[in-house]
Amino acid sequence: MEVILRDKIREAVKVLYNSDVSDELIQVQETKKDFRGDFTLVVFPLLRFSKNTPEKTGESIGEYLIKNFEAISKFNVIKGFLNLEVSGSWWLDYFINTASADDLIDKCRVPVPGTILVEYSSPNTNKPLHLGHIRNNLLGFSIYRILASCGHNVIKTNIVNDRGIHICKSMLAWQKFGNGETPETSRMKGDHLVGKYYVLFEKECKVQIESLLNSGMEENDARNSAPMMKEAREMLLKWEAGDREVVDLWKKMNSWVYAGFDETYNKLGVDFDKIYYESETYKHGKKIVQDALNKNILYQKEDTSIWADMTDEGLDQKLLLRSDGTAVYMTQDLGTAVDRYNEYRFDRNIYVVGNEQNYHFHVLKALLKKMGYQWSDGLFHFSYGMVELPEGKMKSREGIVVDADDLISEMIETAREVSLELGKLADFTPEEKNEIFRKIGLGALKYFILKVDPKKNMTFNPTESIDFNGNTGPFIQYTYARIKSVFRKAEQSEINENLSLLQGMHPGEKEIGLIRIFSKFPEAMTAAAEGYSPALVANYCYELAREYNQFYHDFSILGETEERVRNLRLAISRVTGEILFKGMWMLGIEMPERM
RNA sequence: GGUUCCGUAGCUCAGUUGGAUAGAGCAACAGCCUUCUAAGCUGUGGGUCGAGCGUUCGAGUCGCUCCGGAAUCACCA
Numbered sequence: 001m002e003v004i005l006r007d008k009i010r011e012a013v014k015v016l017y018n019s020d021v022s023d024e025l026i027q028v029q030e031t032k033k034d035f036r037g038d039f040t041l042v043v044f045p046l047l048r049f050s051k052n053t054p055e056k057t058g059e060s061i062g063e064y065l066i067k068n069f070e071a072i073s074k075f076n077v078i079k080g081f082l083n084l085e086v087s088g089s090w091w092l093d094y095f096i097n098t099a100s101a102d103d104l105i106d107k108c109r110v111p112v113p114g115t116i117l118v119e120y121s122s123p124n125t126n127k128p129l130h131l132g133h134i135r136n137n138l139l140g141f142s143i144y145r146i147l148a149s150c151g152h153n154v155i156k157t158n159i160v161n162d163r164g165i166h167i168c169k170s171m172l173a174w175q176k177f178g179n180g181e182t183p184e185t186s187r188m189k190g191d192h193l194v195g196k197y198y199v200l201f202e203k204e205c206k207v208q209i210e211s212l213l214n215s216g217m218e219e220n221d222a223r224n225s226a227p228m229m230k231e232a233r234e235m236l237l238k239w240e241a242g243d244r245e246v247v248d249l250w251k252k253m254n255s256w257v258y259a260g261f262d263e264t265y266n267k268l269g270v271d272f273d274k275i276y277y278e279s280e281t282y283k284h285g286k287k288i289v290q291d292a293l294n295k296n297i298l299y300q301k302e303d304t305s306i307w308a309d310m311t312d313e314g315l316d317q318k319l320l321l322r323s324d325g326t327a328v329y330m331t332q333d334l335g336t337a338v339d340r341y342n343e344y345r346f347d348r349n350i351y352v353v354g355n356e357q358n359y360h361f362h363v364l365k366a367l368l369k370k371m372g373y374q375w376s377d378g379l380f381h382f383s384y385g386m387v388e389l390p391e392g393k394m395k396s397r398e399g400i401v402v403d404a405d406d407l408i409s410e411m412i413e414t415a416r417e418v419s420l421e422l423g424k425l426a427d428f429t430p431e432e433k434n435e436i437f438r439k440i441g442l443g444a445l446k447y448f449i450l451k452v453d454p455k456k457n458m459t460f461n462p463t464e465s466i467d468f469n470g471n472t473g474p475f476i477q478y479t480y481a482r483i484k485s486v487f488r489k490a491e492q493s494e495i496n497e498n499l500s501l502l503q504g505m506h507p508g509e510k511e512i513g514l515i516r517i518f519s520k521f522p523e524a525m526t527a528a529a530e531g532y533s534p535a536l537v538a539n540y541c542y543e544l545a546r547e548y549n550q551f552y553h554d555f556s557i558l559g560e561t562e563e564r565v566r567n568l569r570l571a572i573s574r575v576t577g578e579i580l581f582k583g584m585w586m587l588g589i590e591m592p593e594r595m
Numbered sequence: 596g597g598u599u600c601c602g603u604a605g606c607u608c609a610g611u612u613g614g615a616u617a618g619a620g621c622a623a624c625a626g627c628c629u630u631c632u633a634a635g636c637u638g639u640g641g642g643u644c645g646a647g648c649g650u651u652c653g654a655g656u657c658g659c660u661c662c663g664g665a666a667u668c669a670c671c672a
Contacts, residue, residue, distance in 0.1 A: 024612070029611080029614080032616090034616070040614090042614055044653075047652085080615085080652085080653090081614080124672075161672070164671085164672070165672090316668070319669080322670040323670065326670085328671085329671075329672050355600070355667095356666055357667085358599065358667070359598085359666090359667050359668070360667090383600095385600085386665080388665090422632095422633090451608075452609095455600085455601095456600095456601075457600090457601070458607085459607070461607085467620075467621065467634095468634055469621080469634060470619080470620035470621060470634095471609090471619060474634055475620090475634065478635075479635090481634090482631075482632055485631065485632055486632095488631095489631055535609090536611095539608095539619095542609095543619095550635095553627095553633095553635070553636045553637090556631070557631060558631050559630075595634075
């Protein structure tokens with residue numbers, strides 16, 4: 001609509017003032033609620049052509065549009081704003097032509113689909129997932145669904161950081177204090193069990209460091225010469241050397257962690273098409289660094305460490321291989337990126353990683369470019385903000401975290417309590433009820449996180465549980481459940497929807513309001529895809545649900561006696577339900593039929 | 596210290612390329628269930644958009660300065 005309208009306005013200026021206007025001067029926006037109209041043209045930028053007052057200019061363009069554009073039925077001018085009303089019949093035609101969520105989604109299809117890799121989750125194998133990972137997983141999975149809905153070929157990948165000093169810490173503590181404990185004997189989830197020993201390591205190590213500090217040692221030295229720390233480093237060297245005992249332990253403990261992660265991923269409803277392991281990709285990374293050194297793209301210091309000089313990019317010197325030849329974080333990311341390109345020839349490679357690593361990805365992209373990989377232009381760091389607690393950042397070393405599994409359980413439990421209190425599910429089996437509680441609890445959690453602009457940091461207060469009223473997941477689920485309920489009743493009364501009856505009728509204001517919101521669905525989706533922001537879809541769905549609830553409150557659907565009106569209301573209800581379903585689907589949120 | 600990001604109602608968040616009187620929810624208060632689900636709907640109160648200067652017909656939005664907060668600048672990941 002907006003596109004056609006802009007063309008017509010351009011035409012009006014041409015005819016009235018004999019001037020060609022560029023696109024940015026035609027400022028069309030939605031009319032504010034307090035004023036009458038659907039779209040508003042800001043006329044200030046056009047005054048230079050009309051050489052007239054804002055009011056007169058608005059009047060002239062308004063009159064032209066009435067005469068020459070049948071969709072516009074009325075207009076009014078307030079100060080420099082030309083408010084245009086689109087006729088009900090135009091909206092009705094629009095609705096008849098796009099009377100399903102799929103029709104609307106089709107408008108988002110990109111003309112040329114790309115191959116897009118989305119990397120998300122990227123856990124370390126020394127501790128369980130926490131709230132920060134939840135945000136990461138939800139964002140990654142959602143952006144996958146949004147891009148896929150636009151027609152792209154999207155591949156979900158995960159890079160598991162399974163090697164390094166951190167896992168050695170857990171392994172060492174387990175060797176020392178574990179007494180052979182396993183997930184089976186301890187009845188702990190594997191990732192939690194390993195995490196327990198990681199925390200134990202840090203605790204013991206801290207004691208050792210403090211005693212060294214008390215004996216007068218400098219902090220850095222103390223940190224490095226704590227006996228536990230030394231042992232962990234020795235273990236890492238053994239691991240790199242392929243020491244059988246260490247490698248076996250590593251495999252065993254990692255397998256515990258993976259089983260735990262799989263469970264959490266399952267509960268969250270996310271999955272992956274391809275999983276990379278850093279224990280494999282870092283080798284390739286080393287080779288890439290060596291090759292680049294041979295081509296003099298990198299340089300070597302006297303201590304044999306290898307560096308990249310990025311100062312011409314306004315960046316720093318960057319270490320790529322330690323003096324002992326071992327790899328660093330950047331090394332394995334280079335390897336992973338090249339591996340991925342060789343495997344998929346992607347157009348875009350999206351890294352869903354927190355904004356604390358902005359610098360890292362800036363360097364990674366520039367470095368690949370420097371090494372001659374032109375496709376590094378396709379690398380995109382989907383940088384999202386931290387989840388903070390009211391007291392500040394989460395600190396996993398100190399155990400100040402909101403654990404993912406705990407949070408999910410608590411949300412489902414809260415959903416159960418709220419649902420039972422409302423007591424609407426009396427005739428369901430226990431299994432069916434649990435399924436509904438699960439959908440609602442997770443819906444609340446996911447929506448709470450995804451409705452926030454990904455770029456921004458967000459605060460999570462564990463003591464105030466996540467709401468189920470207002471701008472929340474359950475509110476939207478509830479709206480959907482109501483619509484489903486209407487259709488169940490309709491079926492019982494043998495009332496069917498008949499679109500052909502709609503031709504030529506006059507929709508009411510509230511109905512037009514909903515159709516207008518329908519028409520914004522493709523824009524919201526496209527903006528979400530282009531701006532990497534599931535929040536836009538979330539907020540769109542909220543707006544639609546709110547508007548529908550008002551409509552639902554003010555008008556009877558099945559009780560309407562005039563058949564055509566009832567039909568329109570049924571059709572509008574159906575499309576609302578479809579859009580909410582699809583929109584929430586893009587956020588990875590499931591919808592209960594009843595709640 | 597260098598670089599980057601953020602400051603909107605008591606709290607959590609929206610606010611399109613600069614446009615009209617800055618919006619929602621929560622919390623508080625007052626109403627609405629004999630009706631298609633009240634997890635809903637309606638209303639009231641609540642703001643120096645961190646501060647100042649500038650650009651502009653017009654600034655929460657753009658620029659500069661300052662204040663406050665965060666991230667990063669590791670032979671950590």
